[in-house]
Amino acid sequence: MADIFDVIADGTRRDILQILLDRSTAGERGTSVSQIVHELGASQPTVSKHLKVLREAHLVSVREEGQHRFYSLSAGPLDEVDEWLVPFLDDVAAADEETVAGLPDSAAHAADVVGRAAASAKHAWENAWWKRNGR
Missing domain, CATH: 1.10.10.10 (Winged helix-like DNA-binding domain superfamily/Winged helix DNA-binding domain)
Known part of the structure; x- marks a missing residue:
């Protein structure tokens, strides 16, 4: 396999x-x-x-x-990816918590909203580009 x-x-x-x-x-x-x-x-x-x-x-x-x-x-085989990826996400989450801890609540919320919007826009743009130009 x-x-x-x-x-x-x-x-x-x-x-x-x-x-x-x-x-x-x-x-x-x-x-x-x-x-x-x-x-x-x-x-x-x-x-x-x-x-x-x-x-x-x-x-x-x-x-x-x-x-x-x-x-x-059949998502079962993706468990291997999940097991490999989770430790990295935990490290990133811990670092993000330290960074956000120093920000006022309103700034932390704004950073989260902007980050999610940017990721969503990037994903939508990439999908549109690939559909138009092919793989």
């Missing part, structure tokens, strides 16, 4: 995982390849190639109905 970090290093595969997460949160039991192709704006062979890698890494499961395949997120 491929290293989970190699699997999720690819932006298209992360986008596919996000699509599957969004659709499962919306209550759907699976997402067809054609739906993923439509949302990504990628070719069917490209999406199928990435789905195969995700399947082999056990990050997605597939349900077949006739000639159609429906994919669902």
Whole structure:
């Protein structure tokens, strides 16, 4: 099996995982390849190639109905990423608490709001750019 970090290093595969997460949160039991192709704006062979890698890494499961395949997120393998990442987040959180502790409450709140807005804007811009220019 491929290293989970190699699997999720690819932006298209992360986008596919996000699509599957969004659709499962919306209550759907699976997402067809054609739906993923439509949302990504990628070719069917490209999406199928990435789905195969995700399947082999056990990050997605597939349900077949006739000639159609429906994919669902299987987030269990991401536990390895979580276990590796959490110590770093704990260190960053501790450093942030020390920095914020020296600020007045209103300034700390403003910094948090601005930081979240900047991260959201960056994410939206990157997604729009990739959709327009392709991967």
